[in-house]
Amino acid sequence: MASATAATEDKRELSRLRYEVESYSTSIHDDEARFTVRRNGKAFYIRVSPPQFVNSPATTEKYLSYLEVLKSGEEVINDIFDTDVLEWATQPFEPFFAELAPSPVPPECYKDIRVTLWESLDPDVIVLALDAVDEELRPRQVETEHSPFRPPGAWVESDLLDDVETWTTIYDPSKVILSFDNPEDALFKPPRKVLIDDGQTECFFKPCDSTVQTTNELNAYKKITAAGLGPQLHICRLYGVVYDHGLVVGLLLTYIDHGGCPMSSRVDPDYPPAPVKRRWASQIDTALAELHKAGIVWGDVKAENVLIDQDDNAWITDFGGGYTRGWVSEKTAGTVEGDLEGMAKLRQYIFQVEGQDRWWTG
Structure with a gap:
């Protein structure tokens, strides 16, 4: 029994x-x-x-x-x-x-x-x-002697890493703490929100695997930092770099509350209301104009790279370069012209109901 x-x-x-x-x-x-x-x-x-x-x-x-x-x-x-x-x-x-x-x-x-x-x-x-x-x-x-599991990490030029230390902070991964509303989730889920500076600062952890993408992002975030772009612009910022055993493990970025929902999952012809859509377009357009003034190209312009926070603000994210077919052409990728091309399509995407975008052109 x-x-x-x-x-x-x-x-x-x-x-x-x-x-x-x-x-x-x-x-x-x-x-x-x-x-x-x-x-x-x-x-x-x-x-x-x-x-x-x-x-x-x-x-x-x-x-x-x-x-x-x-x-x-x-x-x-x-x-x-x-x-x-x-x-x-x-x-x-x-x-x-x-x-x-x-x-x-x-x-x-x-x-x-x-x-x-x-x-x-x-x-x-x-x-x-x-x-x-x-x-x-x-x-x-x-039974195996070699683990098939490979932690993230991207190699970057030593000169670039030396330069990074002059304008941001390098963190050891053992000093970065995972943060979840349910503490148990830290044992089951990959890291997203993390805490640095003895738990005082919340960041989004973005793992790095590509040398090219990581280099592009570090150069872009350096320019954003140097330009002193104000907090009123909804542009993702860099808080620090996680570095270990010769590799950039990941980037510590602005944590957008509620995880930052991609615009691609938040917009359709009937939602959100037209005033919110106009605010999104205005925020993105204003932020992009300031980036261009600072000599920074967004690059991969698309709805998935715009995050919406809990207050319905639209944030520009991802400065790793590259482009997505259907948003930016290969010929103009990585240029201001390409950004403007992608922005035009982003407006069309936001205002999917015919006639809603007339406010933009007056």
């Missing part, structure tokens, strides 16, 4: 087991998929590959159809949702999650959690693989 009760309790624990799928990727060379799952500060790296399916044609067929959803980047294809795929790939491993990343005891310990950026970016990694034999899924742990 005792063993039956224990088994029931284990099932109840698994039924409410919390974990977060942090990311997934697919291989361009074969049909392998990889998933990174976070639970209680541990990172689980899961590999799924058809060669590990033995005498399992139905499982292979299902997996390949799921793989198409992942490769497409769409939420649903042929009635298969991406959430269905993630559940299928992770659910068999729940006993591993529970055993290898147990919850703090007692649970009240969660409220005292303090996770540094370094702990979040370089967690203990456990490698798992999914086999199938005779249509039965068989999850297993893989």
Whole structure:
């Protein structure tokens, strides 16, 4: 009777087991998929590959159809949702999650959690693989000497880094603290809002992976700092650079309250009201004009790079260069002309109802 009760309790624990799928990727060379799952500060790296399916044609067929959803980047294809795929790939491993990343005891310990950026970016990694034999899924742990998990980081020229120290602050990741409304989330979710200067300053953490993009952003933020552009302009600013072991790990940027919702998810023909749309267009246009006066090109002008805060202000973000087809042409990318071209399309995007943009031209 005792063993039956224990088994029931284990099932109840698994039924409410919390974990977060942090990311997934697919291989361009074969049909392998990889998933990174976070639970209680541990990172689980899961590999799924058809060669590990033995005498399992139905499982292979299902997996390949799921793989198409992942490769497409769409939420649903042929009635298969991406959430269905993630559940299928992770659910068999729940006993591993529970055993290898147990919850703090007692649970009240969660409220005292303090996770540094370094702990979040370089967690203990456990490698798992999914086999199938005779249509039965068989999850297993893989012993490996080398972690497949790579923390973010971009190499930059030493001269550039020396210069950065003259106009902003360099932070060690162990001195940056993750901040969530629910402290427990720091053990499950990637860093977004972080605290620096002994918890006195809130920032948005943007991880760096590209040398070119990071260099472009640092040069742009230096110009923004030197120009002394006033706080009335809704332009993302740099508070500091996270640096470790020869790499720029990430940038500490203006934290836009409520996480900063992209304009692309906030606008349609009927919403928001016309006065709010006019304010957005005016704020972006004014900020862009001041950037151009300071010799700064926005570059990748698009709705996704405009964030809306809780007071319905529109913020310009992302100075990493590049361009997005449909917003800025390749010929004018990286120029003031390209910014103006993108701004014209941004106005059209904001004022999707015919006639609403007449105020702009008078």
